[in-house]
Amino acid sequence: MKTINAHDAIGEALAEEMRRDSTVLAFGEGIATKRKALVDEFGRRRVRNTPLAEGIIAGTAAGAAATGLRPVVDLLFAPFMAFSMEEIVNSAGKLRFISGGQFSFPLVAMAMTGAGWSVGAQHNHNLEAWFVHSPGLKVVMPSTPADFKGLLKAAIRDDNPVVFFSDIGLLYVPGEVPDGDHVVPIGKAATRRAGTDVTLVSYGKTVPSCLKAADALASDGISAEVIDLRSLKPWDEEAVLASVRKTGRLVVVHEASRTAGFGAEVAATVAEKAFDALRAPVVRLAGPDAPPAASYPLEQAFVPQPDLIALSARQLVGRAARVSSPAPVLVAAGA
């Protein structure tokens, strides 16, 4: 076990997989500049800078993947992926099916997103639901350095296109990473804290917020279970359903905007499959339907914070006055 941050965990995953498999290569906007150790070990043929052209980067990854390589591409910031939707969604995601299974697209498309650097809405936009809604893709968004490493290694080995989101706010937070060939299976959630009264489901930077909220709730005598989804497609329905059947209460928390965000999928699935276990309505805590602002206080207010999560959980277990709708509470509490 060692302690490193997520940025370095990504570097370790890339190096280990490139060492293991000569068909793995990495290219993108400045990856050869920023990850010099990879260039030193694997050379400029396997670690390449590209033009700032997300469409052709993703398209090139799809073409290379269809013909025997395993590319990992760095598209920098998630909103830039709007330029590569054609290649990721229409080519990488669909052409396996369209070709009747003749071709596979083992590629990883990486991008950063989320509050933390005050970069504003054209660099910060949690748009993971776009890709979750697109067939043929897998989508992951880790919250710990260990998962950054383990999920990236799994994504590289996967024979399908995987969209890998890095939460900006977590990139330089240190954490323990197991030694050896640490691979985290895609589609498996992690229960970060066990509890019996309420289930907090999240991913990315709001996972640590849920853990802080769970600490606060514990001091009130409320036992919260915290589930880190890690993978959004496929997602671990069973883990969430099992937890809700135990606690009877669910709060889904994410930074992405509320409407048709991933929380809606979780809430709907629980309503369909575990309605009888619910002792209170499902609550979604999410960013507002607005572009994230650059100004630091506004950027932070966009994201559900621990005090709001704890308040919502208390309301669900009947230890706080209820309000009519959680959404205005979010904005009021954050602002």
Next chain:
Amino acid sequence: MGTTPAEIRPEALLEEMILIRRFEERTSATLTSGGFMGTCTCVGQEASAVGVVSALGPNDLILTNHRSAGHLLARGADPGRILAEVMGRSTGYCKGKSGTLHVSVKELGVILTSTIVGGELSLAPGVGLSVSMKGEDAVVACFFGDGAACEGVFHESMNLAAVWNLPVLFVCENNQWQAFVHRKETMLGDHIAPRAAGYGVEWEVVDGNDVEAVRDAAARAVARIRETGKPFLLETFTYRQRGHFEPDDQSYVDPSELASWKARDPIALLTAALVERGTLTAEGVAAIEARVSERLDAAFAFASSSPYPDVAELTTDVYA
């Protein structure tokens, strides 16, 4: 390996072009008479398809666009299996999941038919990268039109193939039409290929209705790519004789322009040249037509008697 293919007699090129023409005509007639939407045909562009594909070697790879029947048939694809795909049957090359617009045939190195205009351009550098990283000498032929050349992906693809020295033969089939819009409304100048100079890429414009000229130009371009490892842009200047998508009454087409191009029909041009050279007779043409007709009879019989895919196929092949 992907070396220069064996010499092909002009009569064989003619037969391939006639096969493509009759395939497109019969497919369109059959589908539209059956109440189905038809296909995007390559009628008028047969010389471009046959000329370029005949200059490729067996290990070379192809990416193409929604007018791909010519490229597929010239590559040796089974007309029955293409037709089965067009008709949504399980015996099609893609199990009926592609339809007419996205046929790929892995065993022939046809990686993609993209119906998103420009999609083939976005994948081409990656296929070239695979070839280059594996140290193979294959060439990647990427067929697109003047419409795709007016998209940003044309620039991105050419630029990346150039800076990474990728063995891509970019083939712009300039057929004058971009869906329902004439290219004169969307670009200045008549040609795409000279733009290659801006990327440091070699280029040539060839008469796209002269199959022997296309084949010679493509053979030169392929040889140049194998020699340098760098991309090349070949423009075949041709004409889409039928509408964008069948059925199409072409009421938006200038009749005099269409007539002038039909007067230079690629099949008629080669037939006349071979008759004049004394290597082909009227009986020879009739024999070609008879062989083609027989092949297509068999193809239509195979496709129309093939089963539709099972409904369970809706969700297979989505993930590996």
